[in-house]
Amino acid sequence: MKNETRKEASYILLLINVLVVILVSSNLRSPITSVGPVLNQISQSLHLDNFQSSLLTSIPLLMFASCSVLVSRFSHRFSINRFLLYALVILSFGLFLRVFGSVWTLFTGSIFIGLGICVGNVITPGYIKNNFPKQIGLMTGIFAVAMNLTAALASGYSVSLGEWTGYGWRGSLGIWLVIALLALLVVVLELLLNKNNSRQTNNSMAKSDFNMFKSAQAWNISIFMGLQSLVYYSLISWLPAVLNDYGMNGNAPGWVLFVIQISMIPITFVGPIIANKMKDQRVMIVFLCILMFASIVMFALLKSQWIYATAILLGLSNGLSFSLSILFFSLRTQSSANAIKISGMAQSVGYLIAAFGPAIFGKLHDWDTSWKYSFAFLGISVIFMFFFGMRAATRKFVES
Numbered sequence: 001m002k003n004e005t006r007k008e009a010s011y012i013l014l015l016i017n018v019l020v021v022i023l024v025s026s027n028l029r030s031p032i033t034s035v036g037p038v039l040n041q042i043s044q045s046l047h048l049d050n051f052q053s054s055l056l057t058s059i060p061l062l063m064f065a066s067c068s069v070l071v072s073r074f075s076h077r078f079s080i081n082r083f084l085l086y087a088l089v090i091l092s093f094g095l096f097l098r099v100f101g102s103v104w105t106l107f108t109g110s111i112f113i114g115l116g117i118c119v120g121n122v123i124t125p126g127y128i129k130n131n132f133p134k135q136i137g138l139m140t141g142i143f144a145v146a147m148n149l150t151a152a153l154a155s156g157y158s159v160s161l162g163e164w165t166g167y168g169w170r171g172s173l174g175i176w177l178v179i180a181l182l183a184l185l186v187v188v189l190e191l192l193l194n195k196n197n198s199r200q201t202n203n204s205m206a207k208s209d210f211n212m213f214k215s216a217q218a219w220n221i222s223i224f225m226g227l228q229s230l231v232y233y234s235l236i237s238w239l240p241a242v243l244n245d246y247g248m249n250g251n252a253p254g255w256v257l258f259v260i261q262i263s264m265i266p267i268t269f270v271g272p273i274i275a276n277k278m279k280d281q282r283v284m285i286v287f288l289c290i291l292m293f294a295s296i297v298m299f300a301l302l303k304s305q306w307i308y309a310t311a312i313l314l315g316l317s318n319g320l321s322f323s324l325s326i327l328f329f330s331l332r333t334q335s336s337a338n339a340i341k342i343s344g345m346a347q348s349v350g351y352l353i354a355a356f357g358p359a360i361f362g363k364l365h366d367w368d369t370s371w372k373y374s375f376a377f378l379g380i381s382v383i384f385m386f387f388f389g390m391r392a393a394t395r396k397f398v399e400s
Contacts, residue, residue, distance in 0.1 A: 016190045017131045021124065021139055022146045023183035024084055027091060028120050029151035030176050031113050032060055032233075033261065036240050037158040037254035038169040045169065046103050056110055057237045057358050061229075063114025064121060064351035071122040072344020080130060081191050083123045088184040091116025092177060099167075099174040121347050125329040126340035136330045137276030144268035144323040148261050150179065155236075156258025159251050210338055210399060212345040218398040220391040221328045222346040226353030227385035228321035231292065231378050234357035235260070235299075235314070242371050246304040256311050263315025268323040275327055281393035284324060289386040292317035293379060300375035321385070324393070325350075332398050342398055357381075 035042070035056050043053045071083075094112025097105050124143060132139040158172045165171030212218040240253035248256070275281045295313035298306060329346065333339045364373040 013190070013193050016186060016193060018139075018142070019186050020084065020183075020190055021128060021143050023179070023186050024088070024120050024124055024127075025143045025146040026150040027088070027176070027180050027183055028117050028124075029147050030154035030179070031091070031095060031117065031173070032057060033151040033236055033257065034154035034158045034173055034176060036236055036257060037155060037251075038162060038172045039240070041162070041169040041172075042106070046106060048103070052103075054237065054358055054362060055107065057233060058355050059107065059110040060114030060117060061233060061351045061355035063111060064118045065348050065355055066352075067115060067118045068122050068344045068346075068348035068351065070344075071119050072341045080123055080127045081187060081194065083119060084127065085184070085187050085191065087116045087119035087123065088180055088187060089116075090119070092180045092184060095174065095177040095180055099170040101170075118347070122340060122343045125326055125343045126336050129330045129333075129339045130336045137273040137327065140272040140276075140323060140327050140330070141269040144272065144319070144326065145265050148264040148268055148319060148322075152258050152261025152265070155261055156255055159254055210341065212338075212341050212398060215398040215400075217332060217392070217394075217396050217400065218342055218345055219349075220388050221325070221332060221342060221398070222349035223353065223388040224321075224328075224385060224392045225325040225346045226350030227381050227388065228318065228325060229350050229354035230357035230381055231296075231385075232318050232322070233354050234361040234374075234378060237358040238361050238365075238374070242299070242374075243304065243307070245369075245371065246307075248304055248307070256307055259308050259311040260315040260318070263312045264319025264322070267316050267319040271320045271323045272327045275324060276331070280395045281324060282390055284320060285386065285389040285393045288317045288320040288324075289382055289389065292321070292385075293382045296375050296378045296382065300372050300379075321389070324389075328392055332392075332396070334397055334399055338399065 039053055039056065042048065042056070090112050094109045094114075094116055096109070097112060098109025099105075100109070125140075128139045128143060129136060154176065161175050162168045162170070162172035165175060167174065236257065239257060243253040243256060271284070275284060278284075291313050295310050295317060298310040298313070302310065325346065329339050329343045333342055360377055361374045364377055365371055367373060
């Protein structure tokens with residue numbers, strides 16, 4: 001009877017573990033992707049200039065860049081579950097504060113949102129490696145799918161959610177607090193179950209003294225992640241404005257973002273499972289870089305023609321590049337502690353690189369109103385991404 005009870009408890013805890021991955025990852029992009037489609041509303045409501053408007057995307061990225069290494073460095077101080085709990089509390093506070101009503105709360109809330117997402121970004125790959133050591137590819141796929149599905153919904157329905165709630169842009173951004181609170185509830189439930197379960201999983205991280213910044217492979221992974229994030233966040237920030245100049249108005253730009261995000265879902269699920277079984281992932285790097293470069297050329301030259309085909313190509317390539325970045329944290333390390341450390345380094349360096357993307361993309365538009373210089377910048381970024389991605393995909397541990 002006791003054995004059956006223990007089995008039931010184990011199954012329940014496994015289900016909770018899966019829900020933690022799904023719900024935490026659902027909060028790691030949607031608070032940012034929901035901003036682009038309603039950025040004009042925010043700017044008009046609070047009288048923001050273009051630089052202030054761009055900060056709504058850049059602030060979270062700068063928080064990722066400045067805090068990711070610190071999070072990984074102190075990860076051994078608490079259990080992973082407690083770290084996720086703190087992340088969701090901070091994120092929930094930021095989501096509430098961002099829509100409170102003034103420019104000050106808007107930017108302060110964005111700082112807290114960036115910090116909360118930063119902790120979740122760094123810790124979740126270690127959570128997967130620790131709780132699902134034999135299903136890393138599958139759970140990384142689930143992680144990426146949940147993240148991109150909610151990001152897609154946030155992009156496509158942002159304007160409509162504001163209209164539905166009756167609160168305009170505040171409703172569009174504030175409604176994601178519900179998902180954050182739901183994730184918080186599940187993490188609290190897991191903590192309680194672990195406390196009462198005599199056969200609980202060990203969720204504490206051993207301390208690692210390995211210096212990631214001295215590892216060439218760690219730098220390859222970090223720069224690859226940064227460049228793929230640069231392309232993603234540049235387009236998430238500016239594509240609605242680009243499409244407006246191309247003659248698309250109303251909800252149409254938001255739906256293009258939705259197609260990009262929704263196209264990422266199949267590849268982010270299947271990609272890590274396939275990649276996990278491969279000797280190395282260089283073939284995947286070649287494939288995704290060709291697709292991404294082609295999509296950028298199509299945005300620049302075809303403009304609104306074949307726009308949804310272009311969006312699908314970008315979604316497929318960016319979905320695969322993102323999921324490979326996350327998978328490398330586990331595949332290229334030999335312990336959960338080092339998986340969190342490379343996650344911290346890659347996201348710190350990577351998002352520092354990515355934070356410059358929207359600003360450079362927008363500044364190049366000031367010099368060339370056709371947006372061609374801006375897309376040329378992204379094309380060059382993809383070439384460098386290919387260079388570092390081929391090295392990151394080589395079967396070599398960061399500890400080597």
